Amino acid sequence: QMQLVESGGGVVQPGRSLRLSCGASGFTFSSYAMHWVRQAPGKGLEWVAVMSHDGNKEYYGDSVKGRFTISRDNSKNTLFLQMNSLRAEDTAVYYCARDRSRGGNYIMDVWGQGTTVTVS
Amino acid sequence: QAGLTQPPSVSKGLRQTATLTCTGISSDDDDEGAAWLQQHQGNPPKVLSYRNNNRPSGISERFSASRSGNTSSLTITGLQPEDEADYYCATWDSSLSAWVFGGGTKLTVL
Numbered sequence: 001q002m003q004l005v006e007s008g009g010g011v012v013q014p015g016r017s018l019r020l021s022c023g024a025s026g027f028t029f030s031s032y033a034m035h036w037v038r039q040a041p042g043k044g045l046e047w048v049a050v051m052s053h054d055g056n057k058e059y060y061g062d063s064v065k066g067r068f069t070i071s072r073d074n075s076k077n078t079l080f081l082q083m084n085s086l087r088a089e090d091t092a093v094y095y096c097a098r099d100r101s102r103g104g105n106y107i108m109d110v111w112g113q114g115t116t117v118t119v120s
Numbered sequence: 121q122a123g124l125t126q127p128p129s130v131s132k133g134l135r136q137t138a139t140l141t142c143t144g145i146s147s148d149d150d151d152e153g154a155a156w157l158q159q160h161q162g163n164p165p166k167v168l169s170y171r172n173n174n175r176p177s178g179i180s181e182r183f184s185a186s187r188s189g190n191t192s193s194l195t196i197t198g199l200q201p202e203d204e205a206d207y208y209c210a211t212w213d214s215s216l217s218a219w220v221f222g223g224g225t226k227l228t229v230l
Contacts, residue, residue, distance in 0.1 A: 044221060044223050045157075045165065045210075045224070047210075047219035062218075100170075106212075107167055107171065108165075114164055
């Protein structure tokens with residue numbers, strides 16, 4: 001079955017960096033765009049970033065632009081999120097999600113369980 | 121396209137029909153409308169509908185989406201206790217090259 005497993009979350013001080021990973025299985029990872037979506041405690045969903053299936057295109061939400069970088073290794077079926085200059089407001093559960101398309105503008109149809117990042 | 125607006129909460133009785141709204145989607149004819157996701161407490165979101173009422177396999181026909189002008193709606197018929205959850209609309213804003221989520225609606229089934 002299709003599965004996404006996030007890892008790399010934890011407690012980090014403001015201004016420091018953290019790298020999240022998302023391992024994919026059960027589908028052809030290289031055929032799909034991939035997203036990061038986050039949810040602050042008690043708040044709604046916030047889209048963070050998307051990368052096209054081949055890694056050639058990436059887009060970011062305004063709140064993370066210039067600080068976060070999305071990347072992928074199709075040979076290892078893994079998506080990454082490099083988070084720099086972390087702020088308290090980046091505290092959230094970070095979800096990895098598959099897009100049904102190659103470009104990333106269709107729908108996030110498979111979701112991981114999330115990994116928690118606390119900036120404090 | 122500005123942000124998407126959803127009412128913070130909706131309450132309906134068991135076996136009744138709830139209609140959740142999402143205002144602010146593009147009114148362009150070429151726009152595919154909003155997607156709808158359901159999230160139970162402590163769980164990741166699950167897609168209920170996308171691109172004008174396409175339902176993923178396994179999603180009940182009790183969930184249906186529609187669009188009128190700049191508002192997308194999710195109608196849930198025959199409300200069940202398990203429908204109590206948070207519901208989010210989302211759309212791709214091609215002018216921003218970004219996804220936009222609504223603030224979410226908490227549905228309470230009385």
